[in-house]
Amino acid sequence: MTEVANKTDEVTCTIDGIEISVPKGTLVIRAAEQLGIQIPKFCDHPLLDPVGACRQCMVDVTDDGRGRPMPKPQASCTITCMPGMQIETGHVSAKAEKAQAGMLEFLLMNHPLDCPICDKGGECPLQNQSLSNGAAESRYDGVKRTFPKPINVSKQILLDRERCVLCARCTRFSEQISGDPFIALVERGALQQVGFYEDQPYNSYFSGNTIQICPVGALTSAKYRFRSRPFDLKSQVTTCEHCASGCELRVDQRRSEVLRRYAGDAPEVNEEWNCDKGRFGFEYGRGEDRITRPLIREGDVLRPASWPEAINAAVRGLQQAGAAGDHPYGVLTGGRLTVEDAYAYAKFARVALGTNNIDFRSRPHTPEESAFLAQAVAGTGLGTSYADLEHAATVLLVDLEPEDESPMVFLRLRKAYRKNRTRVFTLAPYASAGTRKMGGTVLPTVPGTEADVLDHLDPTEVPLDANSVVLVGERAATSPGALTAVLDLVHRTGAKLAWVPRRAGDRGAIEAGCLPNLLPGGRPVTDAAARVDVRAAWGTDALPSTPGRDGDQILAAVAAGELKALVVAGVEPADLRAPATALAALENVDFLISLETRISEVTARADVVFPVSLFEEREGTFLDWEGRERPVHPAVPTTQVMSDLRVLAALADALGTDLGIRSAAEARTELAELGVWAGARPDAPNAAPLQQVRPGPGEAILASWRELIDDSRGTDHAGELLATARPTVIRMNLDMANGLRDGSPIKVAWGEGQITLSLEIASDMVDGVVWVPRHPLSRGTEHASLGRLGAINGELVRIWTDETDPAFPAGGNEGDPR
């Protein structure tokens, strides 16, 4: 955040003879950097609290601003500019230069000088600064300090203590930025080192950042270690595909293979951080399940086919299905698409298939949510921003667990809490680790009763005004009346609102028109003027004018025989509300076209499968949760496989319709020309809260969300990353556990299945509620009978244990179950 400084709060000082005015409190090293004067440094990092540990950035203060020289050289990372101060860096002052060279000699005396075999060699601040600021030869002829090496501080992160210069960037990052102090300085003096506790390894969602900010080669990743030299890499700046945080990435590839991903420098979005899923989850497209040729069904098998043959088969299937009725089609697009690809689907559905039956929501959703998105999200552009979070007095979270569901939102809220004393409130059944790290206050909420809690918020307890932000997550969709109540609340209080979806493509899909009630730019399909806009832009005579079916309704209509053909992209049926029903619909639909990167439960049931390019090969744009455009660029050359947009254009051609766009650039231009809807916004939803479900004996209400690192196809082949996932547990309070201890195996069952998890007591869990991860990984539990959790947040599940404890679970309303 750069803020326009009030002139009266500026101080003017001189560095190496150049005058500079900076805001009061600016560190000398920052001011020097603004002038382009480089001062060598290791511990200093603009986003970490100053520490003054390495003493490398020594400068000579020839006038402290009161006419006196400072006798000793000063660390420029810890002194602030004062009016009239005269500072000389090592470029000018022999005193500063000697102090800097002396410090480098100290830092190198115990360093192994193993640059030729070090990952950091070639991009190492220690190496670079030794060359620019150090002496050619060391005078040290003593015995070097040595340690066994390297040690695994986690399965993903390795530590070489001999290379470490003890700048404490990593330990300060873990403590200050992410709040996961699982690495710490241990021992003391010459033996001081970065350490961890063996039984609590550095399993943080943000651990990879420490590798990136390490100014030497002390921290390396199991993934990249010894894989490449920096000068062999080609870099591309792009945007992460794993969630809607919108992190800028720097993707490094060698010989067209991505070898690593670093966080990009985007101060307004991810600052200089990213999460480990975004950093290490990039090999999912490298398995044998990658599809590179079209497939068409012959009886029970899919066989490779040529592109013309596959397109012909698709056209034939769509036409046959279409003969059965009035545009009996549905399109399900999932959340991985760029805005441009999503736009292609939105246009294809309307122009080529003549239907509004399109939905990107490959997760539980409701008509209430459709109305909410149309009213409050679509076409609103860049709204509530990261900066708004950082400077808000109060932030209220509704059905959102930022650390799991939008990690950069979490980091920014933690920063707001640490730096600006922002108060975070969350409607949640218990205080998660993430909530505690944001200094958050839980407003105890049984899943499903959010509307009631929101309607009865005490303004003295949770003060909301124009300087507040309400963040609502995608789970709110399934809590009846919650989104209605959220809109009431923000209208009542004047608080800013943002909807924070999980998937990278979700916000863009709304703008592109991948909803049954919305055309591109947030235009209501029912509004004649809106349709006129779109017809003009698309050069088409007719657009369907009645709202289409949403995702659940599309699948239901398939089951009812009302829809005959589906086009599906990027959908994992397990993510849907009723996976079994969805699979049955996909199985039974007359004709199923799948556009996919990899074999999936959808391709297995498809009649025609079109391969599409991987994210790393694509050009386009994501919209992050703020509504900010985040550019996507191909990191590796595109193979023979095309993007969704190109496939749809070819398919439209073969159907005798011109999609009118052939590239992401053309789609972007057309969407921009169309602009956003300026007419009347659709009505807000008006859904009633549900009567609270009360669990009976042996029952509990489920609280559940996706953890950041869980059973996701996006992290396939990222073994070390998955090894850092959180243990798979079921959480409940002490009363419900009724004497069972942590680690006891608990069975959770719902309509279609059951899983077993280890108990973890959460003493503050709302009574009657259990928390279970939505897609648990089987790792980290001795009770590995895991599958996908079929029930969703707010539903009733049955819980019991096979251990001899008839009293478990305690509670329930209908008397003693014994």
Next chain:
Amino acid sequence: MSAFQSHFEVSGGVDMTDTSTNITAETVEEIREIAARYPQARSALLPALHLVQSVDGRISPAGIEVCADILELSTAEVSGVATFYTMYKRKPVGKHLVGVCTTALCAIMGGDHVLAALQEHLGIGNDETTADGQITLEHIECNAACDYAPVMMVNWEFFDYMTPHSAIELVDALVADNPVASPRGAEITSWRAAERVLAGFPDGRADEGPTAGDASLLGLRIAREHGWSAPVPNVAADNQTEEAAQ
């Protein structure tokens, strides 16, 4: 100095291969009690680790974990503290911890000779424990008793003006479990018992031992001999105070 130690094979944390512990619910309760003494619970970490040593004879993994749990810290943070301070021991300490000061002044005045004599007599090196588990020997840094040099400490009680001969007599008495009292302290109990006092649980021995050792009194004795004293304060002011006191 025998050799300059530069390779640190075992460092960075406590001994995770030995998971034994004597920590009980009572210990946990006492750590909570320590935490309650302070405006902020984290301040209890140093005394809590002293308590862990009094129970387990070292900083045990269980001790690290229980402190982390009660004080809401990560185990890495507790480990960082436990490995910073020299009084925290990662190997089991014998019944008595015997330290010989070898900082410059004590070393020069005989501390080096005392330590060498003890090492030879006990057959152990620095930071090692006798086979019978009675004595752990270490060299220590300045213990703030330079006027009694060379100084030794047994379970952090002072032993003054040591010689190789008196040092050997002292450890022999300790090995034999004979009663030993510090010339400026109490009767020697055990290192674990001492650690419990440092954790803030008094052992009732404060009234043992003298008010001061002879060196501490030297200046006072000379002053008394010469009739020297501080100036006599203003008498009027003195009277006022006495009235106020009554």
Next chain:
Amino acid sequence: MTDLLTPVLSANWDIDRAWTLAVYEKNGGYRALRKALEMAPDDIVGAVKDAGLRGRGGAGFPTGVKWSFLPKDNPNPRYIVVNADESEPGTCKDMPLLMASPHTLVEGLIISSFAVNAHTSFIYVRGEVLHITRRLQQAVSEAYAKGYLGRNILGSGFDLDIIVHAGAGAYICGEETALLDSLEGRRGQPRLRPPFPAVAGVYASPTVVNNVESIASVPSIIDNGEAWFASMGTEKSKGMTIYSLSGHVANPGQFEAPMGITLRQLLEVSGGMRAGHQLKFFTPGGSSTPLLTAEHLDMPLDYEGPMAQGSILGTKALQCFDETTSVVRSTLRFVEFYKHESCGKCTPCREGTWWLVQLLARLEAGQGVEGDIEKLLDLCDNIGGRSFCALADGAVACVTSAIKHFRDEFEQGYHTPAWELFPYEKNCLFEAAPMKVGAH
């Protein structure tokens, strides 16, 4: 003219059971507290200022002025932390005071807390002094029982809790910000300043950190008046203080005298160097203060005297070494101490002391290489004033002052072991066999 020795703080050290509340009170103890509770807190601060009491921990900052730095508008509670982490080599004045008369400190701390309006105060005592910890614990407990601590002290409406906190072995915790981190249950590493402890000390609240002797001097100032205190000492260094004499002297011990006594006077009254030996060098105030020689015997031991000779008064810990001592050996052993006690936070101290020890060790062994002395001095230049706190400055001071006064001994380290030049057994206070190097 005041007497040569002026026992005040040490006046009751020869009384039986002086550490108990009953005996302390019988000898005038807690009279000052009663008087202080009748005073306006600001008047107590004023009295301590006017008395001219300066910090007895080494820095010599005026105590009353330090108290007045506490911000008036800070809503957080205030704290006083007594630095009883006496660890500077040579320094041994606070421990006998705490053992003989812990109530002197407790009374001083209650008065001081009342003066600055602190309701919780801490005594951070180094952990390696068991019996002193016992006596402090007991003294505080007795003070509670007598109503000198707790709620509504002596009906004054003033509340105070004192917590005795034992450290765990770290010299650096004598540095006030490291002490605060340690008190908060952290690694004792110095903090960045600003903010200074007066603004954000323990628990990020306004905090005063004072040495034991400074706080223990407060009751006498209140009891006898600031003019009485200021009548002792020199112009800028007021009052009585405790000097610690150790090393190759005939009679080591503690001497309470007005500020400004000389080492020659102390040696004269105590019996001089050990029989048949002469003073070679001494530290005026612990190992961190540049060493001085016999030519400085008449230097006044006040804050200004050693400063004029390029040294520092420090803790008034006079470690005296005679002509049998190898300066190379003593320097090595002092620097080994700093290496051992370096907290590791900053580069020059952590790495520099590691390097210095290796150079000094080979000079001690007579295996120095031509140029080692220049290298030592240049390393000291690269360490001194560049480190995060003053610990490494102390290490540097040992080396540079030793080379300044005894450069020829270091040069002999290029060819002859120190134990041949200065047989170590001759240093000992007892009959000893020859020894080459330290045993550890």
